[in-house]
Amino acid sequence: MSCGFLYRELLCGSSNSAGKANSQKNSQPEYHCSVNVTFLCFGLLIYLQHITPLTTDNIQQHFLETLRQHTGILHKVCRVYCHTAEDRQDMFQEMVAQVWKAFPGFRNEAKISTWIYRIALNTAISDFRKQQRKISTVALAAGEISAIYSEETTTQEERLALMQQAIDRLSDVEKALVMLYLEDKSYEEMEDILGISQGNLRVKMNRIKEKLRKNVAGYEKE
Amino acid sequence: MELELLKEIWEESGKKPANAPASGDAILRMIKKADLSMVSGMRRNLLIEVMLVLICATAIAVFYFVAFNGQLREVSWIYIIIAAGFLFYYYRKNALLKKMQCPVCDVRSNLDSQLKALEKYVRLYLVGGTALVPAVLAAFYILIRYKHIMILPFSNINTGWGLALYIALSAMLTVTLFFFHRWYIFKLYGRHIQRLKQMLEEMNG
Helix, strand or coil: CCHHHHHHHHHHCCHHHHHHHHHHHCCCHHHHHHHHHHHHHHHHHHHHHHHHHHHHHHHHHHHHHHHHHHHHHHHHHHHHHCCCHHHHHHHHHHHHHHHHHHHHHCCCCCCHHHHHHHHHHHHHHCCHHHHCCCCCCCCCCHHHHHHHHHCCCCCHHHHHHHHHHHHHCCCHHHHHHHHHHHCCCCHHHHHHHHCCCHHHHHHHHHHHHHHHHHHHHHHHHC | CCHHHHHHHHHHHHCCHHHCCCCHHHHHHHHHCCCCCHHHHHHHHHHHHHHHHHHHHHHHHHHHHHHHHHCCHHHHHHHHHHHHHHHHHHHHHHHHHHHCCCCCCCHHHHHHHHHHHHHHHHHHHHHHHHHHHHHHHHHHHHHHHHHCCCCCCCCCCCCHHHHHHHHHHHHHHHHHHHHHHHHHHHHHHHHHHHHHHHHHHHHHC
16 A cells, blocks of 8 residues: 555545545545645644643743752852852853753753753853953951951851852862862762762862861961 | 861851842843853854855855956856855854853863864864965966956066966965964964863863
């Protein structure tokens, strides 16, 4: 049975019945055929019109829900890599755009948080414009820093500024490692995000911890 | 201050209102805005460049097909060939720019692929930009030689000396532009390539 015949069978009924109808009612089978095809196309059009916005809406809702749960990750990465509110806002927007672009391709092969960390860190680290971004040069004076340590009533903002200064002295790669360390990520997850072997990560983490201790101790002595 | 204290501060900072999730509307507005990333910007610029080249080449080609009773239609064909070359050049550039972005890959592979693609992109930029000069000069020579167009009253490049001078000047211009392109490309991408290399060394080391 040829495909053409099948097509005719499906759309117009059997050729015999069409012939009978033709002889009995003197109607045109082509007319029935085109009516059926039009009907099918029309149905398909209505289906597509309904299904497309629904799917997009569903993806959008799913995306918003996922992002709502993990926005903290994006904010934290922005804070580590940017120094002004304007830069942070730009970078946040860029990260959201990248997550949105990649979202339909997410296949649950990795944890969603790992996946978002990858996007956020890739956006922050490989950003061309970062060279032009001005790194905060408003460093606290040594006296101010020791005052922050000595006072028991240290405010959260001051403590945060201090931590920021300690992290600022690290390279971009070290910043990523420290951030994941502060987030209590396992070495396995760090490897997934950064692509550095666990052995290498352990060595690097020890060096960075030492560096951070020195940075902070430097402030304390001053 | 112990590192545990840093962790404590980090946790505290996560509870700040600035880290509160943005509203759905704000997020949707963000994704509808133009992509701010540098690679997307480069791709947008590339598209504008393609449009400009095509518009200019088409206008010139049409002009030479129509003007001078069509006696200089060879010029039109040369421009069409140059435009086709440019299209291929832009296609390759765009393909390399696409390769530069893999935000879902792990950071090290992303940096690695970005570095490789950027190095290829820069090489293409340098080779393409430099090769264009002798290609255009050769096309001009063919026009001058066979269509008897005199650029200057005394510029007879059909004779041995004239041809030698033309070749020498073309070579000098090509070499000069090669160094200019190299300087300009390094100015544009050199620092970024160095930075990518440094980061990769740091990750591997």
